[in-house]
Amino acid sequence: MRVFHELTRRTGIHGAPHPVRRTPYDKAALVAKHVAGIVTRSPFPGRYDALVVPHPRKPNGVEIYTDELRRTLGDNALILDSGINGTPLPGSKNLDFFTSAAGAIHPRTTDDRGIGSALEKLTGVRVPVGAILAREVPKHLRLRALYRALLKRHRIKTVYVVVAYFHQHIVGAARDLGIRVVELQHGAISPFHLGYSYPGRPAVADQPDELWCFGSYWTDVADLPAGMRTEVIGATFLPKPGPKDPNRVVFLSQGTVGAELIRTADAVAKQHPELEIVYRLHPSERPEDYTIPDGIHLSTSGSTLDLLATATYQVGVSTTALFEGMALGCRTAVADLPGHEYLDPAIAKGHAALMTRPAELTQAPLCDDPSSYYAPNNLSRLAAQQPQ
Template sequence: MRVFHELTRRSGIHGEPHPVRRTRSDKARLVGKHVAGVATRNPFLATGTYDALVVPHPRKPGGVEIYTDRLRAELGPSALVLDSGINGTPLTGSRNLDFFTSAAGAIRSRSVDAKCATVADALEALTGVKVPIGALVAREIPKHVRLRTIYRALLRRHRIKTVYAVVAYFHQHLVGAARDLGIPVVELQHGAISPYHLGYSYPGRPAVPDQPDELWCFGSYWTTVAELPAGMATRVVGAPYLPPPGAKDPDRVVFLSQGTIGPSLLEFAADFAAARPELDVVFRLHPSEHPTDYTVPAGSKLRISAGPSESTLDLQSTAAYQVGVSTTALFEGMATGCRTAVAELPGHEYLQPVVDRGDALLAADGASLAARLDDAPVCADSTVYYSPDQLTSALKASAR
């Protein structure tokens, strides 16, 4: 996944998916938080035993971590919540190993396997892009080994019986530690899955180390859209955080941005707004994007929306139309009744199965979408993407 991000960024195909910017003072404060956290948020110092370990998503719109909110409520005090504060604000009452995580990544290997140069040269010959494979390996492999050892000790310390994690492909040290001890790992879906997502798609279903035992999905669509690693089962649990469809404003069109293609989508949206000046066109930034990176063309009626003053889901619940490329928010908008169009920009392939199902319209540019806006469909059955809530029954079944 890290190699893929480097490759697409250096080639100019994508921007940073989740850009993080810190000044020197920000970094100093973060170090201070890490040091203080050793005493105040250290999970090794937590008393008692726990049945489960829960690792939420770092993103928390309105202070709520939507992917594990219901799970944590169901598990109650039987769950130890491990929530990093490195790229966000940790949940109240949670613990973290941020000091150890940062320290493990700061110490790099001095020797680099000769295979790294061979792989880097082969990748450059194939793509024309040089990716620092050696530097990535020198940092990530030792970090993985160190953190895996620490997490094994933590799981033993609290006699954890089940691990629940969001974005497991960035927590392979934890998954590997649990696997070392025979502890089952459940990943909770957090975003769109497709044959092009390197965190989930393994054509031919080979055996892959350090993968969760189960993937709990929003709906049945996600259980078959990509070939998961061998041995990984799926279960549909729904998405209880989604609001019901609301009253629609027939003139509102919301564009859903994301860091990988934001500037290109803004140009697309500006062309659309110029062709349809009678519409209320809103360009909604992803939570990880920075408003200062975007400027609306002079004279355009396009409005940029960012921050917590209005949520993405609130905008979608009132918008008649939504446009995006590969963001998960498009699926959420389908569940809230939006007519959906996919902009034909890098990454739109994620949504091709949805277009093929007839649940979205593929548009080459803003002008052509303006002419065909009324052809954008409403999803015929959004329950295939987001089923009714089945979390309680899933927990009961997994406890047997």
């Protein structure tokens, strides 16, 4: 994933997906939190049956993907929530000091066995694969050993993790000990997502045993690694659609294509002056990232889901929010920008339309099978039935 993001950034196809911006003060404060956390947030004391690793993003302070799971597991679960790129959940523990320290000392570069040269020959872009390997491999091995000790200390039976492909040291540690690993879906899955798509379903190291999905659509939209099973847990976090404003259009931004999408929003605003064009920033974006044209309302506060519940139209590229908007009764137009291929299966089903011209927005379809993307909530029953 790191090589892919670096490649797309250097080619200019995408911007940074989730940019992290820290001032010198922010960095100093983070170091202080790390040091204090060794004592105040250590996960080693106590005894637990399950480990839960939530998502760092928490709209309005709620981590929506594991919220119900944590309630179901109760005090039997150790909540390990990093504060490096977000605010940790109250009462959670972390190993942030060791996470940062594990990557602090490493060689500047290493032999990439010709991968960098082969990639450059294929794409015309030089990516520092050797430097990425030199940093990431020692960090992975150090953290993997640390998490093995943690899992053995508590005799953990099941690890529940969100975004497993960025926590492979935890998944690998569990695999080393024969501990079951369950990943909870957090976003869109497609044949183009390097975290989930392995054409031909080969055996892949350090992968979860199970992937718990929002709906049946996600269980076979991509070739998962060999042996990975799927379960449908439904949607635990979608609100009910509210009264629809017939003129409201919500553009769903992403850091990767935001600059191009704002131009599309401007073109739609000029084509349809009767419509209210709302440009909704991704949580990792900031208002100063963009110059907002006249006739477009910038939205940064409140819930994206609540906003979509009142919208008649939604426009985006590859964001998961497009699927959420389908379930909330929005007519869906996919902007013809890099990454729109993520929505190809939904477009083929007639649940969305590829918008190549602004005039095509008002012809966007409604999804007639939203439960295939977000089924009724089944998480509590599934979690309660299985060994922790």
